[in-house]
Amino acid sequence: MSQATTKVKYTATPPENSPRKKTFFNRLMKQMDVQLMVWPGILLIFVFAYIPMYGVLTAFMDYNLFTGSRIFDNPWVGFKHFEAFLTAPDIATVMRNTLVISLLKLLIGFPAPIILALMLNEVRHMVFKRVVQTITYLPYFMSWVIVGGMVMALLSTENGSVNMLLEGVGAIDEPVNFLSLKEYFWGILVSTTVWKEIGFGSIIYLAAIAGVDPHLYEAADIDGASKFKQIYLITIPTIMPVIIIFMILAMGNLLSAGFEDILILAQNPILRPVSDVIDTYVYRVGLQNGKFSYGVAVGLFRAVISVLLLTAANYLARRSGNGLW
Numbered sequence: 001m002s003q004a005t006t007k008v009k010y011t012a013t014p015p016e017n018s019p020r021k022k023t024f025f026n027r028l029m030k031q032m033d034v035q036l037m038v039w040p041g042i043l044l045i046f047v048f049a050y051i052p053m054y055g056v057l058t059a060f061m062d063y064n065l066f067t068g069s070r071i072f073d074n075p076w077v078g079f080k081h082f083e084a085f086l087t088a089p090d091i092a093t094v095m096r097n098t099l100v101i102s103l104l105k106l107l108i109g110f111p112a113p114i115i116l117a118l119m120l121n122e123v124r125h126m127v128f129k130r131v132v133q134t135i136t137y138l139p140y141f142m143s144w145v146i147v148g149g150m151v152m153a154l155l156s157t158e159n160g161s162v163n164m165l166l167e168g169v170g171a172i173d174e175p176v177n178f179l180s181l182k183e184y185f186w187g188i189l190v191s192t193t194v195w196k197e198i199g200f201g202s203i204i205y206l207a208a209i210a211g212v213d214p215h216l217y218e219a220a221d222i223d224g225a226s227k228f229k230q231i232y233l234i235t236i237p238t239i240m241p242v243i244i245i246f247m248i249l250a251m252g253n254l255l256s257a258g259f260e261d262i263l264i265l266a267q268n269p270i271l272r273p274v275s276d277v278i279d280t281y282v283y284r285v286g287l288q289n290g291k292f293s294y295g296v297a298v299g300l301f302r303a304v305i306s307v308l309l310l311t312a313a314n315y316l317a318r319r320s321g322n323g324l325w
Helices: 024-030 032-060 080-086 091-109 111-121 126-141 144-154 161-168 182-210 214-222 227-252 260-265 269-275 278-288 292-318
Strands: none
Touching: 024 032, 032 080, 032 292, 080 292, 091 111, 091 182, 091 269, 091 278, 111 126, 111 182, 111 227, 126 182, 144 161, 144 182, 144 260, 182 227, 182 260, 182 269, 214 227, 227 292, 260 278, 278 292
């Protein structure tokens, strides 16, 4: 006669006063060093980004800054300013310049730090590698006022290095005012932006490359793979999640063609047909001309489109398992 044995499964439940049962306050105190680093940033974003967000309501009002009245005392006009922007005579030029400049910066500026990081990763002379890194990422910390002044000095018709060089090699007969010619502006703007930001972006990708398992390179080297094949088959696929994340963020900024760089380099009104983007348009019409509600409406329109682009890019990336959320 067989006897059935019953196995009783006991689950250990820690008592209420057990140190294993962590409360929210205990976890907060345990992470106090991390919390002290995070909360100032959260507070800064909340004060300067979320509290002023009620100001977007002026896009649906005829807001007058000089009446002295409260914001909600202004008359509501619905989508009047949005309709005015979408039917403005210069919207086609503004949108074209915004998209063209953004796409040029994306197509040229996005892969540039990746290529630089891949090249620096292959450098074995550490002193030379550090010198190149320092030289390339130093411009990122310079103000656009300084960078713009340097570019204007280089392209100046009076003792400008570029004009002197071109005259010296016989490429031109007289100095060319590059910052007054529309056909050169996009090239000057994009190349200056890439030069300023390429070094700092490469640091992020170098950090990602540092996490690649070196045994993969050793195995590929034994199999006779060249350096280009190792980069193509090992390095790039390994850092692809980082590349996709930054691509998602770049897609969200597709309508942000720039402001400070264009405002400084495009001081000549002749360049407005090729330099007027959404940000400069808002500054010129909304602030300089005093149309505050109109400027807020244009900025809100750009923000909504940017959120939609960011969401769409994240949806496509999430299908490959590399989405932000």
